[in-house]
Amino acid sequence: MHRSLTMRKIERMSDQTRLPRLSAKESLILELLARHAELYGLQLVAESKGRLKRGTVYVTLQRMEEKGYVASRQEDAPPDVGGLPRRIYQPTALGRRVLVVWTKAARLMPEFAR
Amino acid sequence: MRRPGARLRAIASRLCSAQTLERVIDPLIADLQLEHADATRQRGAWKGRWIRLVAAVALFKVIVLCGGRAMMPLRDARADEHRALVRTIGFSAASMSVLATLLVMVVWRNTPGGTHALQALMVAYLIPQALPLAIPIGLTIGILFGFRGHVPSASSTRVVLTTAVSSSMISFAVLVWLMPSANQAYRQSVAESQGITLGHLRMGVNEMTLSELNNQIDTERRNSTAEPRFVRNLTFSYHQRWSLASATLLLALFALGVLAHRPPSRWILGMAVIGACSAYYASIMLGRSVALDGVVPAFVGAWLPNVVIGLLSMKLFERAWHHRDPIAT
Numbered sequence: 001m002h003r004s005l006t007m008r009k010i011e012r013m014s015d016q017t018r019l020p021r022l023s024a025k026e027s028l029i030l031e032l033l034a035r036h037a038e039l040y041g042l043q044l045v046a047e048s049k050g051r052l053k054r055g056t057v058y059v060t061l062q063r064m065e066e067k068g069y070v071a072s073r074q075e076d077a078p079p080d081v082g083g084l085p086r087r088i089y090q091p092t093a094l095g096r097r098v099l100v101v102w103t104k105a106a107r108l109m110p111e112f113a114r
Numbered sequence: 115m116r117r118p119g120a121r122l123r124a125i126a127s128r129l130c131s132a133q134t135l136e137r138v139i140d141p142l143i144a145d146l147q148l149e150h151a152d153a154t155r156q157r158g159a160w161k162g163r164w165i166r167l168v169a170a171v172a173l174f175k176v177i178v179l180c181g182g183r184a185m186m187p188l189r190d191a192r193a194d195e196h197r198a199l200v201r202t203i204g205f206s207a208a209s210m211s212v213l214a215t216l217l218v219m220v221v222w223r224n225t226p227g228g229t230h231a232l233q234a235l236m237v238a239y240l241i242p243q244a245l246p247l248a249i250p251i252g253l254t255i256g257i258l259f260g261f262r263g264h265v266p267s268a269s270s271t272r273v274v275l276t277t278a279v280s281s282s283m284i285s286f287a288v289l290v291w292l293m294p295s296a297n298q299a300y301r302q303s304v305a306e307s308q309g310i311t312l313g314h315l316r317m318g319v320n321e322m323t324l325s326e327l328n329n330q331i332d333t334e335r336r337n338s339t340a341e342p343r344f345v346r347n348l349t350f351s352y353h354q355r356w357s358l359a360s361a362t363l364l365l366a367l368f369a370l371g372v373l374a375h376r377p378p379s380r381w382i383l384g385m386a387v388i389g390a391c392s393a394y395y396a397s398i399m400l401g402r403s404v405a406l407d408g409v410v411p412a413f414v415g416a417w418l419p420n421v422v423i424g425l426l427s428m429k430l431f432e433r434a435w436h437h438r439d440p441i442a443t
Contacts, residue, residue, distance in 0.1 A: 065137065083144060
């Protein structure tokens, strides 16, 4: 039983042909989200002190959501303002793990992480 | 008064997919609306206007980015498109060769024997009469199987249509100049192979050039004793040269219309080819029959196949247009 579970784990590992990668913007977003737990897109732009742009942050967040690094949920529109409901983002467990691994790799081999 | 970002969202909804709208555009606009409300409340209307302008620039960047991401698979698809065009040329050339060979064999089978050199010469003389049918049908087969269920891009469509126009012009040159001379030379060779020595064989309808046909038609019309069926035959042949030349372009359009529906399997492609060729050939026969019998004017009978294929193509494009996907990233 133990042997067959091990074999199954090995088979599953061999299916993962590509290691997850993080771009500079993605790692910055994950760092900010890990620090603050959850943020709106505009708050990410503000917290990044200009390193994230208003237009591109949402595209990056969508891409990260597709990869499973972040999750999002819609909040109800503020009653006094109305309008569209806002979307708030938080890191997933996978996103946190990838950030940890990538940060360590960047420290050990900075040329690899660039 | 419209909420800030409403007009931007309306523009984006025409250009982006539902997913992009939900995950990228709406969060951007939702944040904009809150920011605009805060800015207007605390800093005044001009700050609110500045926020709107910044958001419009950001939205423009997003649309370009999303369009760029959509173009990335298209960049890889350019290699696919190139391969599809190469396949189209290959299939077209192969189909044209096979069809021309078959059409030559059909006539050559009934050719009386002679020396090997004379036989080879007769085969060569028969090739031009096969080309006006082999070229359009071969190109149609090439386009359908070359693209194999992919919808050609705009640039590939331009290449296909340019090829079709060029092929039509080659077909026209063959019909007008090469085929009449080759047919006449073939008849002379057959007579020679039978040991019949004639000064100069009288030209039949298929041995006349366009101007000779035109002159003959005028002569016969002025001749009160001319047989009406003969005059109709001459007129039909004259117009058929033009219609056969333009068939290449029309059949190419038909093929593009079939591809616009993304046929799922080669069987359906094959059926489309057989259907198109059968319809075209049947229309030629029908058109000739009704024209020679005087049921319709000769030029109507000659152009009937092109009208049939043209209407089929229009119907295919119309249906594809109605079922097209909205613009999406």
